Amino acid sequence: MNQTLSADRACGTCTLCCRLPDIDALAKPANAWCENCVEGRGCRIYERRPQLCRDFLCLWMTDEGLGPEWDPARSHMMIYRQGLQITVLVDPDFPEIWKREPYAQQLSRWAHEPTTAGQYVIVFVGDAVFKVD
Structure with a gap:
C-alpha cells in the first residue's frame, strides 16, 4: 500500500x-x-x-480532499481503497449514518466518478453488505 x-x-x-x-x-x-x-x-x-x-491508513489519513465531517471519530465510518473498490466499514452502533448527508451524496459521487472506470463503493454494516449505485 x-x-x-x-x-x-x-x-x-x-x-x-x-x-x-x-x-x-x-x-x-x-x-x-x-x-x-x-x-x-x-x-x-x-x-x-x-x-x-x-x-x-484509512482514507481520512491520506486524502486531504475529505472534509472534517469524514473524520472517522465523527462520521462513525472507516474508509479505504483497494484497487477499484472503495470500502466503507460502518460502526454498527450507527448503522444508518452512511445513508445521511453529507455522506450519502459523496458515496454516490464516488460510485459514479467517471475518472476511474470500473470504480465501485461497497458498504459493510455489521453482517450486511451494500453496493452504492
Whole structure:
C-alpha cells in the first residue's frame, strides 16, 4: 500500500480500525474490539503490531480532499481503497449514518466518478453488505 500520510491528520481518539475490520493475524473478527486496543487511546502492542496494522491508513489519513465531517471519530465510518473498490466499514452502533448527508451524496459521487472506470463503493454494516449505485 503506497499511501502518503496527510500532514494535518491524526488518529486522535479514533480506534475504529481496531474494531471494524477483521484481522486474521490477531484472530480478530470484524466488528469486535481487538484485545490489544484501549478504546479511545490505541494499541497496547503498537511496537509489535502485525504488518497489516502497520501498513494500514484509512482514507481520512491520506486524502486531504475529505472534509472534517469524514473524520472517522465523527462520521462513525472507516474508509479505504483497494484497487477499484472503495470500502466503507460502518460502526454498527450507527448503522444508518452512511445513508445521511453529507455522506450519502459523496458515496454516490464516488460510485459514479467517471475518472476511474470500473470504480465501485461497497458498504459493510455489521453482517450486511451494500453496493452504492
